[in-house]
Amino acid sequence: MSLVQTAMGIIDTARISVPTVLDAALGRTTLERCDARLDWWARKILRDADVRLAVRGLEHLGTARESFIVMSNHQSLYDIPVLFCAIPRRIRMVAKAELFNVPVWGQAMRAAGFVRVDRGDRKQAIESLRAGSAMLSEGTLLWIAPEGTRSPTGELGAFKSGGFHMALETGYRILPVAIDGTRDVLRARGLVVRNHKKVVVTVLPPIDPRAYGTERRKELMTAVRASIASALGHG
Secondary structure (H helix, E strand, O other): HHHHHHHHHHHHHHHHHHHHHHHHHHOOHHHHHHHHHHHHHHHHHHHHHOEEEEEEEEHHHHHOOOOOOOEOOOOOOOOHHHHHHHOOOEEEEEEHHHHHHHHHHHHHHHHOOOEEEOOHHHHHHHHHHHHHHHHHHHHEEEEEEEEOOOOOOOOOOOOOOOHHHHHHHOOOOOEEEEEEEEEHHHHOOOOEOOOEEEEEEEEEEEEEEEHHHHHHHHHHHHHHHHHHHHHHHOO
């Protein structure tokens, strides 16, 4: 166990955030630069904690031409570097509005194309998710954690509907992803990083929202949640 790893993670986050903010101020931000920094950051975070990452089901990503709305469970802040390492495609996260208020880090997230959602303002949240559809059309995968927050117990929580509205409106297929083990590295709202843990990421078969339609939105939510729960062994 080590608080040193936590401190290193904060420093490494600053190391990619500051130049991203500077690029934005100088008008030279590119997705490629952001991709390179995120890739370096994610790999270093996992390497420093000696996380053993196993990825299953990458065949479900299909061709590079298809974009997906990625939906996963949320156990830990380590879900973020884990998913960036596990999915070999350009991916951006839908994040709560509070994170965008953090000095430098929030500005860097905005510049890199992360999507801000105010969970207390349903209208704004839906509008933000619609704006994210433009990213999908350009080939970026959009990552949403439907639980809305990290699970304190590791059990899969109830799903919120925002991302499902987006899937139904845009027609993009949902790619369920199960993340198992990040809670052993860093607990929800915890500070101590535990080294030498194994994390398993399972990419599951895509689910087409068009097979459900808006009138069966709750059934769609149930299907996605059941897929992730099954991979986690939650029944």
